[in-house]
Amino acid sequence: MRYTPVTCALALTLACFSSGVNGQKPDAEIDQRSIELVQKGEALAATGDYQGANDAIESALVLDPRNRAAYVALAKVAQKQELNGKAIRFYREALKIEPNDVNALAGQGEALVAKGAVEKAKENLARIEKLCVSRCAEQIALSATIARGPAPQVLTAKTTAPQPGAAKAE
Numbered sequence: 001m002r003y004t005p006v007t008c009a010l011a012l013t014l015a016c017f018s019s020g021v022n023g024q025k026p027d028a029e030i031d032q033r034s035i036e037l038v039q040k041g042e043a044l045a046a047t048g049d050y051q052g053a054n055d056a057i058e059s060a061l062v063l064d065p066r067n068r069a070a071y072v073a074l075a076k077v078a079q080k081q082e083l084n085g086k087a088i089r090f091y092r093e094a095l096k097i098e099p100n101d102v103n104a105l106a107g108q109g110e111a112l113v114a115k116g117a118v119e120k121a122k123e124n125l126a127r128i129e130k131l132c133v134s135r136c137a138e139q140i141a142l143s144a145t146i147a148r149g150p151a152p153q154v155l156t157a158k159t160t161a162p163q164p165g166a167a168k169a170e
Helices: 004-022 032-047 050-063 068-080 084-097 102-115 118-131 137-148
Strands: none
Touching: 032 050, 032 068, 050 068, 068 084, 068 102, 084 102, 102 118, 102 137, 118 137
């Protein structure tokens, strides 16, 4: 009799724990609607509709936040818009889900080179070299990007407006 409340509490705890685990999806199973939205976003990005692509891919992440392909697609859209810092962040999110994703490592390396962080890009290249048994396309592309280096910044001259009290030459 004295152990009845303890055993009831233990039984209730085990029942709640086991039912919660049974309702979860496996990590490898991504929601099909999320995959379709990523494909739609990639198609929109190919046509140049970056805002529509962002919206579709972000909707895919709302449906399934474990969709690594969505983070990679968002990063590629950000790179097309020359938002390399944002792209690096999205690649980092994809690498949190799968640290050995060669596409995400290569894309992040390219974005790092564009930002001028060549040494960090070389670290990504070293990781890709360990993951690829033979030379893979991502490794070749990233090494070429590192060899090219960051794009030079184009500085433009500022136009200055004439001062209100300046004398006019006649």
